[in-house]
Amino acid sequence: MTEESYKRHLLPALSAQLEAGQTAGGATLEAFALLDDALRARATDVHLDPDREGYRIRLRIDGRMVDALRADTTQGGRLVNQFKVLAKLNPVPSLVTAEGGFRWSRDEGEEQIHLRVTAVHCITGEKLAIRFLAPPRTFDDIVELGIGEQGALGIRRWMDATGSMLLVAGPTGAGKTTTLYTLLGQLQLTDSHVVTLENPVEFSIPGINQIQVDLEHGLDFASGTRSLLRLDPDYVLIGEVRDRESAHAALSVTSSGRSLMGTLHSRDAVGVITSMRQLGLTDGEISANLGLVIAQRLVRRLCQHCREQAAPERSDCEWLEAIGQVPPALTWRAKGCPQCDGLGFRGRIGVFEIWQLAPEDHARILRHADESELRRSLLERGVDLMLADGLAKAEAGITSLREVFRMGAILSA
Numbered sequence: 020m021t022e023e024s025y026k027r028h029l030l031p032a033l034s035a036q037l038e039a040g041q042t043a044g045g046a047t048l049e050a051f052a053l054l055d056d057a058l059r060a061r062a063t064d065v066h067l068d069p070d071r072e073g074y075r076i077r078l079r080i081d082g083r084m085v086d087a088l089r090a091d092t093t094q095g096g097r098l099v100n101q102f103k104v105l106a107k108l109n110p111v112p113s114l115v116t117a118e119g120g121f122r123w124s125r126d127e128g129e130e131q132i133h134l135r136v137t138a139v140h141c142i143t144g145e146k147l148a149i150r151f152l153a154p155p156r157t158f159d160d161i162v163e164l165g166i167g168e169q170g171a172l173g174i175r176r177w178m179d180a181t182g183s184m185l186l187v188a189g190p191t192g193a194g195k196t197t198t199l200y201t202l203l204g205q206l207q208l209t210d211s212h213v214v215t216l217e218n219p220v221e222f223s224i225p226g227i228n229q230i231q232v233d234l235e236h237g238l239d240f241a242s243g244t245r246s247l248l249r250l251d252p253d254y255v256l257i258g259e260v261r262d263r264e265s266a267h268a269a270l271s272v273t274s275s276g277r278s279l280m281g282t283l284h285s286r287d288a289v290g291v292i293t294s295m296r297q298l299g300l301t302d303g304e305i306s307a308n309l310g311l312v313i314a315q316r317l318v319r320r321l322c323q324h325c326r327e328q329a330a331p332e333r334s335d336c337e338w339l340e341a342i343g344q345v346p347p348a349l350t351w352r353a354k355g356c357p358q359c360d361g362l363g364f365r366g367r368i369g370v371f372e373i374w375q376l377a378p379e380d381h382a383r384i385l386r387h388a389d390e391s392e393l394r395r396s397l398l399e400r401g402v403d404l405m406l407a408d409g410l411a412k413a414e415a416g417i418t419s420l421r422e423v424f425r426m427g428a429i430l431s432a
C-alpha cells in the first residue's frame with residue numbers, strides 16, 4: 020500500500036493532532052478528533068489495523084472500506100488505548116475478543132451517538148473496530164429508495180389489501196431494514212394499527228407498538244405472536260424470518276387475516292420460495308400466504324458533481340451480451356471532487372426486483388415449480404430483474420457499471 024493511496028484529507032482533525040504530537044494533559048483526546056472526522060466523512064465504522072510498521076486507519080463509507088491514514092506504532096497504540104478506556108475494556112491486550120461501548124456527542128447538547136467497540140487479537144497486534152450505532156435511515160416515500168413506479172404501485176396495492184406476507188429479501192447489508200422501516204413510516208400515516216415483534220428491538224419507532232422476544236421469560240416467537248394478535252393489529256412486522264419458529268409465527272399472522280412484513284435471506288425474489296420451503300413451509304402454505312417479494316441490493320450513487328460520461332468497456336459489453344443482456348449505450352464513471360471527498364460516490368441507492376405474486380405464480384408454487392421456472396415466468400411478464408434495474412440505473416448516471424457488477428445479483432434466468 021503506497022502512501023498516496025491513503026485519503027488523508029478524510030481525517031483533517033486527527034492528522035493535525037498527530038502532526039502536532041502528543042500535547043500536554045487536558046487536551047482533546049485523539050480518539051475524539053478521529054470520531055469527529057469519521058462522522059463528517061459519513062463513516063459507519065472506523066478500523067484500527069495493526070501491521071509491522073504501525074497502524075492503518077480505515078473508514079467504512081457507503082459500505083466500502085477506505086484507507087484514510089497511517090499512524091506509527093506509538094500513535095496507533097495510543098488511539099487503541101483511548102478507545103478501550105472509553106469503552107470500559109481492559110487495557111491489557113487479551114487473546115479473547117472483547118466488546119464494549121460508549122456514548123459520545125460531537126458538541127455539548129447534541130444528541131449522543133452510541134458506539135460499539137470490538138477488540139480482536141491479530142498476529143500483528145490488537146485490532147479495533149468502532150461502529151456508529153445509528154437507527155436505519157428512512158425515507159418519506161418508497162420511490163426515494165430507488166423503487167420504480169411500477170414496483171411502487173405493487174407495494175401500495177399490497178398495503179391496501181389485507182392478509183398476506185410482504186418479504187424483503189437480500190443478503191446482509193442490502194438495505195432490507197431501511198426498506199421495511201420506510202414502509203412502516205408510510206403505514207404510520209394511514210389509520211392502521213401496526214405492531215412489531217423483534218429479536219431484539221434495536222431502535223424504537225414513535226407511534227408503533229414494539230414487542231421484544233424474550234426467551235428467558237418465555238416470550239418466544241410463537242407466544243409473542245399469540246399475544247400480539249390479541250391486540251388486533253392490521254399489520255405485523257417481525258424482524259427476520261430465519262428459522263422454523265419465526266416462519267410459522269409469520270404464517271399464523273397471515274392465516275388470521277392480518278398483513279405481515281419481514282425480511283428473509285435470499286439471493287433474489289424467486290429464491291424466497293426455496294428459503295421458505297427449507298424453513299418447513301409447505302407449497303400450499305406459501306402459495307396461500309405470500310403476496311409480495313421485494314429483493315434488493317445497494318449500490319453507491321455516483322457524485323452528481325463530478326461524474327463523467329464514458330462508453331462502456333468492450334469486455335463488459337461482451338460479457339453482458341453473452342448472458343443475454345443489452346449493454347447500456349452510455350455509462351458514467353466516478354472521478355472525485357471536493358463535494359464527495361474525492362471518492363467519486365456519495366450515498367447509496369437500492370437496486371430492486373419486485374415480485375407481485377399473480378394467480379399463475381400461486382398455481383406454479385402449488386405445482387412445486389423451481390426457481391428457474393418461476394423466474395422465467397417473471398421475465399415473460401416483463402418484470403425487471405435486479406440486473407436490468409441496475410443497468411438502467413447505470414445508464415441514467417445514478418451509479419457506475421462497475422457498482423452494478425459488484426452487487427452480485429443473479430445474472431441470467
Ligand SMILES: [Zn+2]
Pocket residue numbers: 322323324325326354355356357358359360361363364
Ligand atoms: Zn464528486
